[in-house]
Amino acid sequence: MRIMIGKIGEWFEHRLQLAAPIREAAEHPVPRNTASWFYVFGSAALTVFLIQLVTGILLALIYVPSAGEAWSSLQALNHQVTLGWFIRAMHGWGSNFMVAIVLIHMAQVFLFGAYKFPRELTWVIGVFLLLMTLGMAFSGQVLRFDQDAYWGLGIGASIASRVPIIGPAVVKLMLGGPIIAGATLSRFFALHVFVIPGMLIAFVALHVLMVLKLGINEWPMPGRIVKRATYEREYHALTKQEGAPFVPYAIWKDLFFAAFIILAIAACAFYFGPFGPTGQPDPTIIQTAPKPDYFFLWLYALLSLLPPSMETPFLLIGPALAIVALILLPFLSGEGEKSWKRRPIAVITVLMIAITLGTFTRLAQFTPWSPHMNAWSGDPVPDRYIHGTTALERQGALVFQVKQCRNCHSIGNTGGQRGPALDSVAVRLTRDQLIRQVIQGGGNMPAYGNNLSPAETTALVAFLETLHPATQSPARDAARDLVLSESNPKSATKP
């Protein structure tokens, strides 16, 4: 039996002649200290990419890329096809893991100075791989053709339309027509299934090939400076003289981490299940609050918090600048110190970006800037706020509910957070200021002058004036008291 297998192997080897190059690649020497748990993220990203390829092909066996049927084919995957839900969940969680691991890989490569000479091109290709990963994430979200996908496309189109001059043409090119419809889904399907994966496979192959050709980045030692003239000789010493073969010296950690990641994705898929689909992609159903998937939540937050006038420049110039900066990085600092211990600005940059993205993502999870569309009818004024109030004040509480003030203002910790909470508004604003604010709006509040009768305004302000903690008295305009007392000397108290 063994002889038989050996002979078959020889037959193939005689024709393919792959054994020698494969052995050479596997046993190429690597610097000893790169057999580290910090060096497993690249292979982990490759592992997740392979999972996405396999689960993606499996999903394509059932999925129908038609605007009329995509949603129901996803329902069939979730509920009818055996284990369809699990494959969908693996693909969905796989995408989350992929974005996360690619970002971690990038941060590690940056902090370890691995982008420096002679690995500049490996980094640049890595930047393209990141962009393609994000492209896969967005187009994948479109293929989950539900309400979020539909309105998400609308957001994409609105952003694209802001490009000067060619904006409207870009929108039609992106949508495949004048509106979000069948052609839109079909072209995102082509992007997600053929175009971007094809490029990803080619670029991943190049990326890995360059790691093999140039060698893995050595563990950065503070004070060991990269110089174009001497680096390759020094690296040669680290690998050829002191190094160890990649297989098995370093690969076992990659293998362990890869298996761990696969199991982690499977566990998330099994425990949390697939993502959506949410409601049907029917644009006449407008009771929806679309939200992007987690990797674009930071953008969602940014678009809410930027001043309106800065939005378009930021959207159009920001990404271009970021990409140019990433591509230029290895050419601007191709030499010098590699160790993060001697590169404080690099460490601060990574921390700043991580904290910013993390904060925005966190904010976007509870969207304090979005009005709560049902607060006015769903969240009643708490009892304690109308206990012992006058008829006028109670009428004001009614106005407060009926005029949807609650959608943007919370009291008693329920209601929208778009505007300030009003639990102690009477401490901040006097009666006149309250009337002015209600009628004229301002500071991001619409003016209600046209929608409130004088009686309603009076009642509303009377209610708002009761909103102060028992221990704090409401705001008062001292000058007004004085003026009133002068015009009515009978009740005046002498100063």
Add this chain to the structure above:
Amino acid sequence: MTTKPVIAPSTEDTLSRRGFFMKLGILFNGFAAMVLAVPVVGFLLSSVTRGRASGYLSWVPLGRIDEFPEGETRLATFRNPNVMPTDGKTVDTACWVRRVAGEQFQVFAINCAHLGCPVRWFPQSGLFMCPCHGGAYYRDGARASGPPERGLFEYPYKVENGLVTIQAGELPTPGAAIASLTGEKPPCAS
């Protein structure tokens, strides 16, 4: 007769016969690629060029005029004029119809002028509110607050034989034609 080697490495600058044919072959393929590029690019850009040539806009009916009470704002739906067999429900579009008085209307796109989310009308407070980033508009579509830089998009409308019809067919976006057709500068846009 002397036999020349099959592949003659030409060290001098002169063009060999085979070298000439190879270059001609490359040129010929370049020509073929250009011929092929015309239909390929034409196909790829068809959604843009068609919009330029005949346009996507046409008049679609929203409903009878008496379905829209005076002084009120109602949700109406219409079917997009350009339908493909695979479009499913996506060609059904909603819009807000405000009958100001008599035959005077305002027909607002459902899409927020910020990033296109569906705005909802609240008759009690006379506001359109957007669930995404918190844009708000007054009953006449003018911007009230939030991130939008302009008022709601309006469709051109006409009333004929008791039917309210609008000129529609394109997704209204801040840069698109439909916006510039009728989009008046909102009074509070800065």
